[in-house]
Amino acid sequence: xxxxxxxxxxxxxxxxxxxxxxxxxxxxxxxxxxxxxxxxxxxxxxxxxxxxxxxxxxxxxxxxxxxxxxxxxxxxxxxxxxxxxxxxxxxxxxxxxxxxxxxxxxxxxxxxxxxxxxxxxxxxxxxxxxxxxxxxxxxxxxxxxxxxxxxxxxxxxxxxx
Numbered sequence: 293x294x295x296x297x298x299x300x301x302x303x304x305x306x307x308x309x310x311x312x313x314x315x316x317x318x319x320x321x322x323x324x325x326x327x328x329x330x331x332x333x334x335x336x337x338x339x340x341x342x343x344x345x346x347x348x349x350x351x352x353x354x355x356x357x358x359x360x361x362x363x364x365x366x367x368x369x370x371x372x373x374x375x376x377x378x379x380x381x382x383x384x385x386x387x388x389x390x391x392x393x394x395x396x397x398x399x400x401x402x403x404x405x406x407x408x409x410x411x412x413x414x415x416x417x418x419x420x421x422x423x424x425x426x427x428x429x430x431x432x433x434x435x436x437x438x439x440x441x442x443x444x445x446x447x448x449x450x451x452x453x
Contacts, residue, residue, distance in 0.1 A: 317346050324350070329360030340371060348375035349383040356386075356395070365396025376407060377450040384411040385419050392426065401430045405438035406453070410446060 316339050323332035333354055339347035348371045354360050355368035369390050375383030388407035391400045405426050411419035427435060445453035 317344065317350075320347065320350060324354075324359075329354065331360075333360030340374075343378075345375040345378040345380035345383065348372075348378070349380055349386065352383065352386060365390075367396075369396050376410075377453060379450055381411050381414045381416050381419075384408075384414070385416055385422070388419065388422065392422075401426065402434050402438045402441070405430060405435060406441045406445065409439060409442040413442075413446070 316335055320332045320335035320339070323329075323335060333351070336347040336350045336354070340351045352368045352372035352375065355364045355371065357363065369387070372383045372387045372390060376387045384407045388404045388411065389395075390397065391407065392404035393399065405423065408419045408423040408426065412423050430438075441453070445451075
């Protein structure tokens with residue numbers, strides 16, 4: 293009976309924790325939609341630090357645009373990378389764009405191709421389009437390198453990408 297109570301308590305805790313996180317994300321989106329960027333930034337910062345990939349991606353967007361905070365491409369890159377490495381597809385697309393454009397980091401077309409390939413494998417139509425465009429810019433050997441890196445990244449659950 294004691295074990296059953298522990299299991300039920302643990303399940304209830306997990307359900308409530310996810311509910312609170314989802315509620316926070318939605319409050320952040322409401323604030324953002326109402327152009328209360330500082331509030332959205334504050335809400336998402338807390339959640340991002342706790343590891344929420346949607347909040348991490350959202351902070352990346354805000355830092356890239358300078359909404360609710362000063363524009364900071366390097367910090368934006370850092371949040372997009374954390375989110376992308378958790379498997380969040382929109383962040384993978386954004387991270388590919390950062391590598392493609394060299395926003396706050398060195399431009400790296402192979403890494404851009406790699407992240408867009410990963411996102412395209414998850415069905416993201418923007419990534420498919422961007423991948424096709426980038427295919428015209430980099431040679432076949434670099435594409436093969438990027439594909440191998442993408443495969444390795446996915447196989448290792450986005451660790452050391």
